[in-house]
Amino acid sequence: MTRPARPSVHQWTWNPGRPHETYGARIRTGGQAVFIPAKDLRRVADVLHDIADKLEDQEADR
Numbered sequence: 387m388t389r390p391a392r393p394s395v396h397q398w399t400w401n402p403g404r405p406h407e408t409y410g411a412r413i414r415t416g417g418q419a420v421f422i423p424a425k426d427l428r429r430v431a432d433v434l435h436d437i438a439d440k441l442e443d444q445e446a447d448r
Contacts, residue, residue: 391415 398412400421410423422430 393413393415395411395413398410398421400408400410400423408421408423410421411427413420413422
């Protein structure tokens with residue numbers, strides 16, 4: 387099994403130029419992408435940071 391490519395993260399606009407365009411970020415990895423609206427980015431980043439801390443602690447305990 388090969389190691390997946392590193393995720394790419396970019397500022398992104400959903401529906402650009404349309405009445406309901408939404409600003410945020412697009413994360414792409416393994417041929418899949420997810421859009422996170424700007425209003426949710428800080429909360430998602432905080433949760434991801436907490437997960438990273440927990441996993442680092444688990445690795446240190448091994």
